[in-house]
Amino acid sequence: MSQAQKFTQDADNIAFDLKHRNTIKFNISRYDTAVSKGMARYNNVEAAKIQAANIKREVLQNWDKYLIQFEEKISSRGVKVLWAKDAHEATNFIETILKEKDAKLLVKSKSMTTEEIELNETAERMGCESVETDLGEFIVQVAGEKPYHIVTPAMHKSKGDIAKLFNEKFNTPIDSTPEEMTEYVRQVLRKKYTQAQVGVTGANFLIADIGAISVTENEGNGLMSTAFPKLHIVIAGIEKIIPKMSQLGLFYPLLAAHGTGQQITAYNTVFTGPRQVNEVDGPDEMIVILLDNGRTTLFEDNEAYEALACIRCGACLNACPVYKTIGGYTYDTTYSGPIGSVLTPFLRGFKDFSHLSFASSLCGKCVEVCPVKIPLTDILLANRRKTVEQNLRPKAEKMLMQGFKLMSSKRIGFDIVPSLLKNIGTYPFNYFGWGPKRSMPKFAKKSFSEQYKKINSK
Numbered sequence: 001m002s003q004a005q006k007f008t009q010d011a012d013n014i015a016f017d018l019k020h021r022n023t024i025k026f027n028i029s030r031y032d033t034a035v036s037k038g039m040a041r042y043n044n045v046e047a048a049k050i051q052a053a054n055i056k057r058e059v060l061q062n063w064d065k066y067l068i069q070f071e072e073k074i075s076s077r078g079v080k081v082l083w084a085k086d087a088h089e090a091t092n093f094i095e096t097i098l099k100e101k102d103a104k105l106l107v108k109s110k111s112m113t114t115e116e117i118e119l120n121e122t123a124e125r126m127g128c129e130s131v132e133t134d135l136g137e138f139i140v141q142v143a144g145e146k147p148y149h150i151v152t153p154a155m156h157k158s159k160g161d162i163a164k165l166f167n168e169k170f171n172t173p174i175d176s177t178p179e180e181m182t183e184y185v186r187q188v189l190r191k192k193y194t195q196a197q198v199g200v201t202g203a204n205f206l207i208a209d210i211g212a213i214s215v216t217e218n219e220g221n222g223l224m225s226t227a228f229p230k231l232h233i234v235i236a237g238i239e240k241i242i243p244k245m246s247q248l249g250l251f252y253p254l255l256a257a258h259g260t261g262q263q264i265t266a267y268n269t270v271f272t273g274p275r276q277v278n279e280v281d282g283p284d285e286m287i288v289i290l291l292d293n294g295r296t297t298l299f300e301d302n303e304a305y306e307a308l309a310c311i312r313c314g315a316c317l318n319a320c321p322v323y324k325t326i327g328g329y330t331y332d333t334t335y336s337g338p339i340g341s342v343l344t345p346f347l348r349g350f351k352d353f354s355h356l357s358f359a360s361s362l363c364g365k366c367v368e369v370c371p372v373k374i375p376l377t378d379i380l381l382a383n384r385r386k387t388v389e390q391n392l393r394p395k396a397e398k399m400l401m402q403g404f405k406l407m408s409s410k411r412i413g414f415d416i417v418p419s420l421l422k423n424i425g426t427y428p429f430n431y432f433g434w435g436p437k438r439s440m441p442k443f444a445k446k447s448f449s450e451q452y453k454k455i456n457s458k
């Protein structure tokens, strides 16, 4: 079964799963309430969005300059910087490092980039236990699942689902409260932090002028993951660069307000390197892996490159009627929702993932909520055109479109084809593409021009 067929089948199943729908509805409604409060704290959120969008666009104009500046600065404090052109190369780096260190346990804070390169699977293959330390990530890892959402990985689970899961896996009481379950996880993780040889984080921002990594998180687990282990590995997409440390003052609240509705995320850490001479805390070693993995391909596309401005706040997912209906797993990608539909064809190929460009109603809500003003719907439309140009759409659709073009490009085409034939022609759409749950509109018995002529001849 192709990715596109699997997508359609999974979407069809989950869209009518009422339990799933209710859980998502409940969790997103809580998010919506928090975000409206978050937005209300701004005097002029639009001005902040414009400023952030401009910074990220300027970064893309001088991308190489900022990345080199970042590398030079951070290397000067003893950080090793490795450039990975794809997931395979990044995996090779990780394998070599884990082998060299003879690592048996690594603790990891939340990072979608590590999902992109399947770091957990690599570590396990190397005989190194990889433990997710973000609560949501911990829950999906225990369930044997992938993150459902880029900001809230366990959004699809209710507290009852989690209590049941913990009861099965850890024998905790089936009626445990969220507080009790959190306390349980805290106790488990405390031991892991102190035993791990390696701590892994992603990066919310790579700061060029001072050469540093910024990580924002709400549980302190990112800090704990880097406080005890002797080695800190950072895996970051190369688009995460911002020019100046001072710009965090703009990006921190913008990311928090759009991601969770907070004024600012609880823990914001700027990592500048391993423990320096005369410092008492911090890891002995720090390695930064800068990941391309399709990002420069995206950069070369003059219609889609602005997607590189994304700060992964997740707002477009929560706003998207398609995401809310089919959920995160249907996409079968690291990044889901509107930004995932835009990015994935570039990261993993149009051949297998161009169908995602069509998984949008183009209502534009994602564009409205995006804090860095990415024209997501324009890019989706451009991706659709590229899919047609690359001959990746089904042959039947192509023939149908050519027939429609022939019939509709001249008025006479509409007039000479009887409405019955037109209705028969569109009938298969009820079963392919649109599905039987949505019926195609019917053509009128007489075309507009025929009716017009008739009225005017009276």
Ligand code: SF4
Residues within 6 Å of the ligand: 309, 310, 311, 312, 313, 314, 315, 316, 317, 339, 366, 369, 370, 371, 372, 373, 374
């Ligand atoms: S595209 Fe915009 S709204 Fe969506 S995750 Fe990225 S920054 Fe947030």
